[in-house]
Amino acid sequence: MPELPEVESVARSLRPRLVGRRVVAIEVSGLSLRRPIERERLERALAGAKAEGVRRVGKYLLIDFSTGNVLLVHLGMSGRLLFARPGEARAPHTHAVFRLSGGLELRYVDPRRFGVLRAYSAGELERSPELSVLGIDPLAPDFSVAQLIAMLASARRDLKGFLLDQSRLAGLGNIYACEALFLAGLGPRRRTHRVGAAAAARLFGAIREVLEAGIRNRGTSFSDYVDAEGDQGSNQNTLAVYGREGEPCRVCGRKIRRVVQGARSTFYCPGCQK
DNA sequence: GCATTACCCTGAAAGC
């Protein structure tokens, strides 16, 4: 389940071999992802263009090309971007293949087809339906405690739903939202406007800490996630609450609970989180 | 404005 740390890890694993290569040809499966892959649009924007950089915004991956055009990728639930040699057998559910200069391919594989793959011109990107609705990236240098306090005060909802709302904070998903709330000692059902300044500061630190740890561990590999070189992350070994229903809290020993909020599982410790 | 629900999709796991 790619969230911010997984997407960041994919971006980092793409750069060394992708930057500097040109797109020689593009093939697509014809099957629709969350939205259809428009082959002609990709062709127009990317054919012959040289990859110049790889960025991340929230859970979106952006590959910048010499033409000024950008390939926007969302990995959805099960999306992978993988390097491969042209002769290598293609994995099932390979939806796009970018043949690159120097005898390398970049393949997009996505069994559950929740991902997005779309090309934009530099001017269109900011106004795209994907990026135009995003809130602030929690690792952005200008994100501050004061900003989080203001956001919490203006929202009137439960903390877990707030953290998952990409129009406020862009990048947290179910795993890191649960972990951040545990680390901050805050219950997932707490109302945002009832979180005081001290607790908000703890939450701010916790969000950054769980995301940075996730990046250090090169992502959480529960089922599908691997980076562009096919390597798994190790962050799943460090999780305090996510996926640990019924197991003892490592801090207080009480059993981790699971509740459903907004059709998503929330894991929390009833002893440590208030 | 926010909460809830359904939907898209496949594969793994659980249940029978």
Add this chain to the structure above:
DNA sequence: TGCTTTCAGGGTAATG
């Protein structure tokens, strides 16, 4: 063993 059902979840849209 083998089939069927359930569950996982990011984002979006419809509904209350």
